[in-house]
Amino acid sequence: MATVNPWKRFIGLLPGGVRTVATVRSINAIAGISTAELRTGTRVTVRGVDVPVGSKAYIADGTITGPAPNLPHLDVDV
Secondary structure (H helix, E strand, O other): OOOOOHHHHHHHHOOOOOEEEEEEEEEEOOOOEEEEEOOOOOEEEEEOOOOOOOOEEEEEOOEEEEEOOOOOOOOOOO
């Protein structure tokens, strides 16, 4: 059943899941997985081997979705 609520229709257009940027630290091409380090220093194992070691990658739902630009990151408290 389709909804007529415009807010729910808008939310339905948005992509789901969490996307973050991490640095690839190691690749296991045989298993198809990589180890990536988040900005906090936490290391996670993700699916995908398309981004070389030492480069930044976009990670969504435990999978490398592509290379990320190597830009500086700043935290600003207001």
